[in-house]
Amino acid sequence: MDNTNTRQQKIAKQIQRDIAEIFQREQAATLRGTLATVTTVRISPDLAYAKIYVSIFPFERAQATLAAIEAQNKAIRGALGNRMRNQVKSIPELQFFIDDSLEYIDNIDSLLKK
Numbered sequence: 036m037d038n039t040n041t042r043q044q045k046i047a048k049q050i051q052r053d054i055a056e057i058f059q060r061e062q063a064a065t066l067r068g069t070l071a072t073v074t075t076v077r078i079s080p081d082l083a084y085a086k087i088y089v090s091i092f093p094f095e096r097a098q099a100t101l102a103a104i105e106a107q108n109k110a111i112r113g114a115l116g117n118r119m120r121n122q123v124k125s126i127p128e129l130q131f132f133i134d135d136s137l138e139y140i141d142n143i144d145s146l147l148k149k
Contacts, residue, residue, distance in 0.1 A: 042082075043078050043080065043082070046078055046082060046122070046123060047076040047077065047078045047085070048076070049119065049122065050076045050078065050085055050087070050115065050119070050127070051073050051075070051076040051087075053114075053115050053118045053119065054073045054076070054087055054111065054115065054129075055072070055073045056118075057111055057114045057115065057118075058071050058073070061110075061114050062104070062107060062110075062111065065100075065103045065104065065106075065107050066100060066103070066104075068096070069091055069092065069093065069096050069100045070091070070092040071089050071090070071091050071100060071104070072089065072090045072091075072092075073087060073088070073089055074088045074089065074090045074134040074136070075087075075088040075134065076088070078127060079127070082123060082125075082127055083125070083127055083128060084127050084128050084130065085127040085128070085129055085130070086130050086132060087129055087130065087131050087132070088132050088133070088134035089101070089104065089131055089132070089133060089134060090133075090134045090135075090136070090137050091133060092137070094135075094137075094138045094141075097133050097135070097138075098133075101131060101132075101133055104131050105131055108129055108131070111129060112126055112128075112129050115129070
């Protein structure tokens with residue numbers, strides 16, 4: 036039981052690093068004018084699905100950027116497959132979500148300053 040949890044964590048960390056690198060190198064045109072940071076990756080116990088939480092700055096362009104990332108999902112998964120092919124049998128399905136914790140912190144900060 037603990038072994039699979041450790042494996043899940045290792046795979047999630049690897050996916051986080053690889054997706055960040057893919058965003059930086061191969062998906063730069065998709066993210067033009069925004070800063071996208073992979074904050075968290077949660078992977079299912081069977082390693083079939085990965086929920087990827089992305090923090091996007093500026094916040095106003097978050098939905099449009101997320102839509103652009105989703106449109107490139109197949110290409111991103113393919114690039115991830117090239118990087119991880121020796122570590123897992125099958126590449127998980129990717130689901131992208133906006134991590135709005137930074138926006139939330141910024142909002143709280145501005146409210147405290149008033």
